[in-house]
Amino acid sequence: MTRIVFNFMGKTALITGASGGIGREVARVFHNAGASLVLMDLHEGPLLELTADLGDAHRVVVAAGDASNPAGIAAALELARTQFGGLDFVIPVAGIYPESPVIDTTDDEWRRVMSVNLDGVFQLLRAAIPVVRQGGAVVNFASVAGHRGSKNHGHYAASKAGVIALTRSLAHEVGPKVRVNAISPGTIETPMVTDLVKARGAEMLAETPLGRHGKPEEVAAVAAFLCSDAASFITGETIHVNGGLFMAG
Template identity: 65%
Template sequence: MNARFDFTGKTLLLTGATGGIGRQIAALFHQSGANIILMDLDAAQLESVRAQLAVRVVAVAGDATASEAIQEALRLGSASFGEGIDFVVPAAGIYPESSILDTGEDLWRKVMSINLDGVYRLLQASIPRMNDGGAIVNFASVAGHRGSKNHGHYAASKGAILALTRSLAHEVGPKLRVNAVSPGTIRTPMVESLVAAKGAAMLSETPLARYGEAAEVASVVAFLCSDAASFMTGEALHVNGGLFMAG
């Protein structure tokens, strides 16, 4: 049992479960006693994560933007762990590189569909099933606060997530808390190309002089779901080593 968090008897619904950060979230919450409902498009990798956790876990391979897959995850979770969800963490996302002028309609819609529309559909479906005192943790990004060259579609989607987080905090409180995490450069496969191209410059601007680890983001997600953050809602916590300091 993780000494910092106790989620015994609680249930987490997590999308993007096979990503670098998603895997760490699943592992930490499971180690802390939670039941886990996993969603991801990659069926083989999803089964790998499910098998590693072994118990108190169910998985649905499907598109996290599709209402049918979301409903199946909710149905399976209820059948396995009983009615009610305590934590929802939409961690699915993509980060393609393209300038605004080179971004076609199809790419723009794909980014918005996964990074924003899927979050809307997941939360709209799951909020009515959440237990009192539950918590939602959305994924924004440093890009959503300050923009990102050649990732305008991504930055726009994450800026929208920040606005959605604050709006939901008004709508679902006091029953639920809604916060966001805004990671900087975290060592995961999604940012390998960015690190290769701009890594040295980014490190020179980072006071902690290193990249973040997925486990460091997972621990902040767990904090926001825990009773330690019981008076926090509508906030975005930055996990970026000082690369961006919000005023």
């Protein structure tokens, strides 16, 4: 893959779900571009491993905690303020993707998916937007499922459709200070979709014009673009990163 160079020197990014397949690559791209990072995920161990892997650790702090927990969000924002003087980019990558037909989904299962995938994004952005500096950017993570629906993942699809609507609504409210966009990945080679690829991988490849699954770094590059000056007149948009799978209907 051709390396695209971004310059985020002097900028700070808060990334949730940072130790996941896509989150790690987002952290890597932003760190390589010079940004300081506040990395958030459930467990401290993987975050510390990622910090060591990135190097230049004085530009990275970790905040272990649930992305849907207001106390954890507040702690992460305080780290951005005290360690780096503020916040420029908010990138909520954290999400869960359990399988369950709608008629078999329990109330607890529904609430858990909504809590992480939608409530957590709302709570993070509600708390973070007032402290994001002028010219900052938000990049939310939706999904092709939020546009097309997803068999046996109705709760997930509904949560991601909510993210798309929240993105547009917030863009109306906080421009011109902050730009707000989203990415809708398709099938990206991460542990989250291992079972899906086993079950339906061949079918999905047949529907994908580019004939392959995506790589986490390809998604991370789009997140960096949306935070960069190259996207300075883009807000309220959802960018499809799915090799054309969305066009399959």
